[in-house]
Amino acid sequence: MFCDDEHERVSVLARGDVQAHGMSLPVGRYSATSPTTSNGQGDTTSAGNHPDFQPGTGIPAAVLESEARAVMAELVAATGGPMVHALLPSCCRLVGGGQDMRVPRKIGCTGRHDGDMTWTAPDVERGPRSDMACGEREMLDNWLKLRRVFLLRKCAGLTTEQLKTASVEPSNLTLLGLLRHMTEVERFWFREKFLHEDLPELHITEEYEDGDFDLVADADAKADYAAFLAETAACDAAVAGIDLDELADDPRAPTGKVSLRWVYIHLLEEYAQHTGHADLIRERIDGGTGA
Template identity: 45%
Template sequence: MTLPTKLVIVIRADLPAASAANAAAVLALSLGGRLPHPSATDAKDGSGELHAGLNPHPVPILSATADQLRDLHRIARADDDLISVGFNEVARQARTYHGYLAALAATPADEIDYVAVAAYGPHNRISALTKRLPLYAAGAPVAAQPDRTRRKAGLFPSVDDHRFTTPANVGERQMLHDMLRAQRNTLTLKCSDVGEALARRAVPPSTLSLLGLIRHLADVERRWFRQVLAGQHAPPRFSSRTNPDGDFDDAVPEPTVIAAAHRAWQDEVTFADTFIANARDLDIEGHCTWRGTVSLRWVLVHLIEEYARHNGHADLLRERIDGTVGM
């Protein structure tokens, strides 16, 4: 006999088996206490041994993409006839429940990514919400995600990618400048065709985002080339002494904020490129409070290192947004 209600647990498809089992257990415990019906009665086996009563519902474990989970949780919460519980990345990364509560309070709703969702309600409603979702299978490819078979190959430039194909035996100035340009172009690629998702923070409670990286690196270029080497009075555009993390914390998904970040970064890159091209040599010096006297050579090496580090962040941020890898 089909029960009038249905219970499902939906797991993010790329979650490892052990993490999936943990998520399912957490959701089962969390949802169980919210169900309106008491547990089934205890039962005895053929030898008279007593067995604790079990939930009478079959519990299919389905899989979904991160976007599908977010939509499922949003729709289920908005339906008064359904009961749902979401297990999110904030909870999964927290070490204590108190830590989870604090991190969750600091994370906007649209930046919360779900690992799993449990839903209970009228059979036809739950079926309609989940009928297109496959059963969870550990190690199965993620539905609706880009091809990941070339992840390793993606570390190297393709035939039509000229970022790292500049001459490898030229003079020191050109070589360093070419490498810096390649790292900048990599960040440009990572931020292309994303829109307002540039501001998405994929690793709560960190405020790291692609938009934040653009703002941060605009200030980095500004500091080293305008302030230190050119000796200009050029305060940071996006941070200050009273708001030292403003470059990341204030990176919000508003078109004017995104456009201003792109303009600022391009302005600073243009100034830096002109300064490098016109410099007498790589030994010219500037002074900063952090390293003291620095040369243009050191600044170029440092900027390459800075971009390379943040491009690693950008790799993961972009993959978390739409699954894109190897670019």
Template identity: 45%
Template sequence: MTINERPLPSTTAGEREMLEGWLDFHRATLAAKCAGLDDEQLRTASAPPSIMSLMGLMRHMAEVERHWFRRVLSGEDAPPIYYDETDRDKDFKVTKKDTGEEALATWQAEIAKARELAAERSLDYTGAGVRWREGEPFSLRWILTHMIEEYARHNGHADLIRERVDGATGF
């Protein structure tokens, strides 16, 4: 995906369309940041000692999509894809055997499932799964807002990583 192929969010939409539009915009922004790079470039860490890479961000966002939409919203027993209880940052720890093709496919599959699960519910629906520390449930509205924030933060990281990898800026 190129920067010009990103879906632009509406400036006048209703609440749901607005939230989903901004989330899709940020999903597409991360995809654009990762586009056109080979596996070695996707594995390149931002700056030592950080291990954050574009491939790691794709893997992390697959986990984030899975957590909020499958576990929290839907109440599914969806085990982690990349990390485990002994290493909660394993999604960021890419190796030579990890590929961009696999990370992208996994991330896109989790996005597709998230869209499916969200489409079935109103913004007021409170998740059937994991609850807030105080025992409060999360509404779909809260989850969509949080996902926009999560992507926006990590897209800032992706900006810096991509510039370090090949000098590309401005998208």
């Protein structure tokens, strides 16, 4: 099965074959291990730093991309695993002479539990612009709700497979991973850190500290989406009516205390960072842009 929790590694050998999990597929006459390459007429050309060649391989970049696309198509056909078309361009870079071609982790591989593969993230209305002259608490609540909506809108209309697509190489970030991460972040800061509730982790394990990002291959996207909605609602209810100046014990804070105001602002910081990531991931998947 052509699946792994890490990036699949497809070795490009001198003889011009691709071997992956015991399979050998032809990719043409070019070699990724030689500093020179034949043009098929007995001539050789040094790779050097020529702009038309992939650095360190002596192989024309256009040929590498064409060959890599063909190889990926054959691998997908041979293994029966689905591959999002938008992911293919990011599969077509070789790292250097004699090294491996890093193929982004495949999504929704055959034989893995993946929830409802027919599910599509629902559309989300942005809603009316909030009062721009309101009090501080209402303003922070409004900004937090808006950042949540922006993240959900980046997911809207995408399938489970697309939500699990790491489309901006070499990053492994996915939209589903970001959604899972922000579920954990809100839960941790509002309910565990500030209110000292004893809650289990949702996506993180002792073995996988970044399980929210790293364990999306087996995740149920529909359930994770629902968990985000449930957790954000729970956080809103948990801190409703608590003054922004209210302090909670935090041994990691410089003064040993953290205010609810600081938690709100930190959450806005987290969303600002990750919705920026989501912008790029979504655009690479289907060209979608805007809030």
